[in-house]
Amino acid sequence: MMRSDFTEGMRGSMPILFSTMPFAALFGALAVANGQTVAEATLMSASVFAGASQLVGIELFGHSVPIWVIVLSILAVNFRHVLYSAAIAPFVGHFTLSQKAMSFFLLTDPQFAETLTRGETGRPVTFTWYMGFAITIYVPWVAMTAVGGLLGSVMGNPSNWGIDVLLPIYFMGLVLGFRKRNNFLPIVIVSALVSVVAQKLIGSPWHVSIGALAGVALAALLPPKKSEDAAKQETAR
Numbered sequence: 001m002m003r004s005d006f007t008e009g010m011r012g013s014m015p016i017l018f019s020t021m022p023f024a025a026l027f028g029a030l031a032v033a034n035g036q037t038v039a040e041a042t043l044m045s046a047s048v049f050a051g052a053s054q055l056v057g058i059e060l061f062g063h064s065v066p067i068w069v070i071v072l073s074i075l076a077v078n079f080r081h082v083l084y085s086a087a088i089a090p091f092v093g094h095f096t097l098s099q100k101a102m103s104f105f106l107l108t109d110p111q112f113a114e115t116l117t118r119g120e121t122g123r124p125v126t127f128t129w130y131m132g133f134a135i136t137i138y139v140p141w142v143a144m145t146a147v148g149g150l151l152g153s154v155m156g157n158p159s160n161w162g163i164d165v166l167l168p169i170y171f172m173g174l175v176l177g178f179r180k181r182n183n184f185l186p187i188v189i190v191s192a193l194v195s196v197v198a199q200k201l202i203g204s205p206w207h208v209s210i211g212a213l214a215g216v217a218l219a220a221l222l223p224p225k226k227s228e229d230a231a232k233q234e235t236a237r
Contacts, residue, residue, distance in 0.1 A: 003128075005126045005128040005129040005132065006128045006129065006131065006132035007132065008129055008132065009128070009129040009130065009131065009132025009133035009134075009136070010132045010133070010136045012114060012133055013110070013114075013132075013133045013134075013136040013137050014136070016110040016137055017136055017137055017140055020051065020110075020137060020140075020141060021140055021141075021144045022144075023051050023141075024045065024051075024140070024141045024142075024143075024144035024145045024147075024148060025144045025145070025147055025148030025151070026055075026148060027041070027045065027051065027054050027055055027058065027145055027148060028041050028042070028045075028144065028145040028146060028147065028148025028149035028150075028151075028152060029148045029149065029151065029152035030055065030058050030059070030152075031044065031054075031058045031145075031148075031149060031152075032148075032149045032152035033152055034058050034059070034061055035061065036058070036061070036149075037149075038146055038149035038150055041058075041145055041146070041148075041149045042142060042145050042146045042149065044057075044058075044145075045141055045142045045145035046142045048074075049105070049106065049108070049138060049141065049142075050074075050077075050078055050081075050108070051108075051141075052077050052208075053074040053077045053078050056073055056074060056077050057070055057073065057074050060073055076208060076209045077208050077209070079208075079209040079212070080208070080209065080212050081104075081107060081112075083212070083216065084107055084109075084112040085104055085107060087112070087116055088107075088112060088115045088116055088119065088125075090119065091115060091116075091118070091119030091125040092115070092125060092127075092130070095127055099127045102131075103127070103130055103131075103134070106130075106131075106134035106135075106138055107134075108134075108137065110137070111130075111133060111134055111137070113178075114133060115130065175188060182222075182224045183218075183219060183222045183224070186218065186222065187215045187218050187219050187222075188215070190214055190215060190218045191211045191212060191214055191215030191218075192211065194210060194211045194214035194215075195207045195208065195210065195211025195212075195214075196211075198210040198211060
């Protein structure tokens with residue numbers, strides 16, 4: 001059972017793996033271009049393991065920004081993980097303390113989306129499945145960072161290759177994965193608009209968290225839509 005759960009997790013992460021490997025290579029190339037060694041870039045991927053935050057951090061490193069600004073900027077981008085962990089908490093409550101610590105360290109956007117979907121559809125979220133999904137992404141991420149760092153001098157500016165657009169495309173795909181949820185459209189529109197305004201008034205990367213909080217606030221205010229079955233029952237009454 002444990003082996004089948006682990007294998008199922010690995011299979012489920014394969015599409016994510018092939019889409020995130022270019023990100024890792026991109027980060028490695030950018031990190032070396034901004035003055036890090038290949039070893040430093042690889043260590044950052046292994047210890048931080050947060051693609052968007054790593055890209056934000058490395059850009060700030062390259063502009064000689066004070067370290068406290070870099071830390072706060074990465075915290076701003078990663079604040080959404082507080083919401084992620086709260087959302088999946090009911091499905092990983094049976095994990096031990098050490099298992100939870102490992103799980104939250106490996107928590108990424110696709111890991112959150114798949115765990116939430118799995119839990120809400122009644123399938124068991126076992127630690128073995130979780131690790132099968134997570135490790136299949138984590139290990140290649142670290143390895144491809146090293147590859148990207150080694151090839152960075154050959155590639156030159158990654159934007160010249162057009163791969164700098166991968167990050168927004170990746171996040172757009174994750175957002176669209178929730179398009180069938182209640183009040184999806186108004187929440188996305190408000191989050192996007194608030195994020196754009198915040199980017200203009202406050203700047204990056206704070207607009208990410210501000211836009212997310214605006215969406216969360218609207219979701220809390222809007223009443224959930226009734227399912228068709230519930231509507232039929234009320235009509236019958």
